[in-house]
Amino acid sequence: MRIACDRHRQLMISFAPIVLLVSAINLLGVFASNAGSYLKSGDESFSNREYFAAIRHYTSFIEIDPDASIGYSKRAAAYIQQKRYKDALRDLDKLVDIDPSYVNGYLQRSQVLRQTCELDEAESVVSKALGMKPGHAGAKKELSMVTQAKDALKQVESSYENNDFTKAEEHLEVLLSLSPDCSKARFLRARILLKKKDYAGVVGETGFILKENEDDLDALLLRGQAYYYLSDFDVATRHYQKGLRLDPEHSSLKKEYFKLKNLLKKTKNAEDLFEKGKFRKAVEQYNEALSLDPEHEAQNFVLYLGLCKTLVKLGRGKEALPACSSALKIDGEHAEALLQSGEAKILVEDWEGAMSDFKTSFHKSQSQSAREGLHRAEKGLKLSKRRNWYEILGVETTASASDIKRAYKKLALQWHPDKNVDNKEEAERKFQDIAAAYEVLGDEDKRTRYDRGEDEEPQMGGPGFNPFGGGGGGSGSGFTFTFEGGFPGGGGFGFNF
Missing domain, CATH: 1.10.287.110 (DnaJ domain)
Incomplete structure (x- = not known):
């Protein structure tokens, strides 16, 4: 009995390596089966535009088979659909490390770089692919697109420097058709829109940039300036302050932030002095505020109107008229500005001009002040046509x-x-x-x-x-x-x- 047990033990020991080998083969078969199912599931999710799910499945495949280039290629494609370009580039780098002769890997990498306006690097990558396969049609097409994008970017920058914003926008359209996620192009468009005083457009363009990087200082500056010129001073202040928290010594952010604070301070001082009846001092503050930013039409309208009203209160009609005219040049339909212009014209005895302003103001506002002003102007005109016995x-x-x-x-x-x-x-x-x-x-x-x-x-x-x-x-x-x-x-x- 004892001899039989020993023989059985010896037999089991001799068969152990075979058992382990079979188990390993079976396990590899399970892994291969699972890897294939992950790849298949990932493809199904990708075709259904379920990119998060696709990335999850491709990641599971890569974990099972980290040396299979196909997993990185497919996951990179899913990252690109989500505009996660940095993640896509990491996978494409790994792909060409695994298979340095895989031309499509270089081609994909160039396409991502072109999308994001990394044009010099894109040119280098696609040129390498053409060096490997000189007649590759896809690589030749990609190189042509990279070259066109580089030329368009150069033309945009040149036109912008020459203040030819219409031409710059034309070249921008070409650039963005080739590089739709080019943040550099979006910055240039935002700057052009700022020059053209399309402040809502600036807000939109910089919003795209800040979605990708909420701490982008240049985008925070541009967006703050747009809100500043829209007179949304609270939002402008928040953008400047956030940028300065990230970089307290950023010169442009500091300049814009303190300009905004100074403008608001001078405006408030002028308005407070007017309310207190200190009209001469109010005139000084209005003029100082107006000197801060001649380009800020919305705020300058408020300041010119305030200055016009103050000078009318002082009876200084000749000085009031230019201020009133400046306000109306910005907004010629504003009822209060028309009313104050009428009052200034009464002071200089421009009766017909005053009547015209009061009539327009009354038409827009139906205000009693405009009605009374019109009656005074009509009376003044009538009196001006009779003999002046005092004179x-x-x-x-x-x-x-x-x-x-x-x-x-x-x-x-x-x-x-x-x-x-x-x-x-x-x-x-x-x-x-x-x-x-x-x-x-x-x-x-x-x-x-x-x-x-x-x-x-x-x-x-x-x-x-x-x-x-x-x-x-x-x-x-x-x-x-x-x-x-x-x-x-x-x-x-x-x-x-």
Whole structure:
């Protein structure tokens, strides 16, 4: 019995290597079967555009067979569909390491590099593929596309430097058709759009860049500038601050950030001073704010309008007009800007211009202020067309009754026809105007009605108003006026005050 057991043990030992070999063969068969199923599953997911699942299956295949180039090639294709170009390039590098003679591996690698605008490297890679197979049609086509992309990029940069943005955009379209994921092209497009003041377009372009790399400083700068010019100052500030947290010494970010802060500070100071009635100081702050960024149309409209309103408050119509005009140049349909322009024109007695502004403002806003302004402008126009009795007597509209009487006496003496025998016709005309002016302004009721804008004409033929109506003595001029103390130099006339 003991001998039989020993023989059985010896027999088992002698068969052990065979058993292990069979087990290994069976296990390899299982692995091969599993690898094939992973590859098949990955292909099915890829064809269904389920790229995450495809990558998972191809990764399982690679783990089973890390030396099979096909796994890296297929996974790279799935990465490309997800725009995970760095991952794709790593797989393609591994692929050509495994099989340095695999031309399509180099070709795939060049295509990825061209997509992302790594054009010099793409040219080097595809040239290597052509060196291996000079007649390879796919490699020749790829080299042509890389060459076209390089030329388009050069033309874009040259046109941009020459400020020919239309030409630059044309070349950009060519470049992006060859390299659709070229971040350099997107940067150039964003800069062109910023120059063309298409700020919403800049936001869109830089959004694509920041999706790929949320810490891209150039994209944060450009996007911040776009929001700044859109007057979305809070969002602009957040972009600048994020960039400065990543690089506190970034000169362009620092410059834009502090320019924004200064602009907001000056604007707020000006508005606060206006509200407090400190108009002269407000004018200084508005002008300082306007000097900070002449290109910022949206903010400068606010500043020009504020400056216009402030100067109108100060009664400085001539200075207000350029500010109002600058605001309207930016937005010619703005009701408040039109209203303030009308007020400035009233101050300089441009009645018809004021009426036009008030009418347009009222049409857009139906505001009571515009309606009242229109009535004042219409009244001013009417008054401007009647005779200005104050001007004829050379007195201010605020002159007292005694000032008016004194001016009348002086002018009546100066222009009496008997004292102006050499220019009697002019003297008679002026003397009549002086008498007419005094008839209105020397009478309190008539003057009040005249100041209200009512038609108040002298009663032609009234006492002392039409002194050339015949009769009288002295020089035969028909005057019967007597000044207190007589008229120096004689003359048979007199009139009493």
